[in-house]
Amino acid sequence: PATAYLGRCYRMGRNGPKDVAKAEALYVRACRSGWMPACDSAINILKEGTTPARKKAYVDFLEEVSATGYPYAMTLLGVELLVSQFDSGLERAESLFEEASEKGDGVACVTWAQVLWAKGSIDDVPRIEQLLKCGHADKSSRGLASLYEGVFAGLRGDDNAARALFEQSYAEGMEEAGAFSVAFGYPL
Secondary structure, three states, X not given: OHHHHHHHHHXXXXXXXXXXXXXXXXHHHHHHOOOHHHHHHHHHHHHOOOOHHHHXXXXXXXXXXXXXXXHHHHHHHHHHHHOOOXXXXXXXXXXXXXXXXXXXXXXHHHHHHHHHHHHOOHHHHHHHHHHHHXXXXXXXXXXXXXXXXXXXXXXXXOHHHHHHHHHHHHHOOOOHHHHHXXXXXXXX
């Protein structure tokens, strides 16, 4: 933890000059030592990069941390692989979402529900509903889960449930819920 806290000092410029590169190195080191909050910080710094080399460093780090079974990294790596042009990337993304969902990562649950929904198989509906419940159980993804559960309710014609879910999603901080509400013709 001390290594990560030192990284935070460098990131914020506390008690010295701001040095994001040093902060990143310290976060990565703390993560590799098993301090998971440092993994989140390292991921966030690496994600900010816009050059191809930084993007590669970000994905490589996600690969490394995902190999430890960390759900947050698995979810983000799955998102990166979702846009892959190769079937193997898509298959791996699905596998990562499934595994992270089984570990209770709400964002993975909701993302996996969206992927299954996009496949269009009626057989996946019970699994989608289960995944959205998983999304509700994770505080960090409740708003997102409510949003998509509202969309699914609206599509099946349950206007009362859809409106209530959009309102719940908005209350959880998902401003997009207003746009979805308008798209379904519900009053704001």
